[in-house]
Amino acid sequence: MLDSMARVNQLLDHEDYNRYIETINELEKERCFCKHGFEHGINVARIAYAYLLEKGNRDLSKEGVYAAALLHDIGRWVEYQTGEDHAEVSARLALPLLKECGFSSADIQVILAGIREHRRHYEDDLSLLGEALAIADDWARDCRYCSAQKQCYKFKPEMTQIIY
Template identity: 40%
Template sequence: MDRVEKILKDPFYQECIAKNEVKEAKRKFCKHAFQHMVDVARVAYILIMEAKELKNFIIQNNLGIREKAREVIYAAALLHDIARWHEYETGEDHAVKGAEIAEDILKRAGFDNREITIICQAIKEHRGSFTENMSLLGEYLHRADNLSRSCYFCPAKAECYKFDDMETGVKAILY
């Protein structure tokens, strides 16, 4: 996962992660730090494997080999909340801005234009409600984003507007 390693070492990626942490330092609800992004990556990959969708994902997106598919999945997850800090500053949807920011990071990491399109589409789709028009990666990224949270044990769950809609509010742990 050399290209994923390049994302993690990208100075602008690291800057965005740091900005997220600063903007959310006093936030009592779920945060969008690096660990959340890693959790989303792992859960998304597990979901795709459990659904036996990896081969379909590889063929559908002409990725060729499993390693490329894994890099694409991890890249989308590691970048999905990269612009959360920007949303706090401007009100602009972090999913849309995140896809824009991700493009340059992905180019520097060595992803090709086709892979960048797949990843950025999933980043745009991860927020909001599930729709039937979502890409396969967008669908799994969206679900993994929710499943990565420990809502059941959250001290702020009584005040959280999302709690009743979260699967992890009903069951303590799913993944």
């Protein structure tokens, strides 16, 4: 039986989530590097979940992983405007959304920690969800045919290979 994704779908329908995504889409219209809208969030969700399945995870729910991935970059637009680190902003903006969509306090603590950790090196001592998000955030990049390879500070030749 598949986990219910009701709370994740409630999140996707939330007006604040949609406003953040629209603002990011607008600010990244001319961006030649990876963008941070819904498509990036869902790609990270799928990869993070697959990674956790391969690791034999039994602690994190599918809904929690998807919620964390879909929310991990929602604060990007604030970073563009004020320079504040978007991992922190995303966690702050995610809190009321997660509460309103019915996630438990225990789930929320895990999800917010994962969001805060998503930019860290995955060799660091991260929570399981933080590690999955940090890895999926890299693996979600489609570098092979990207026209911005030469200007991208994140690009490495091995990123044109399939590693997941």
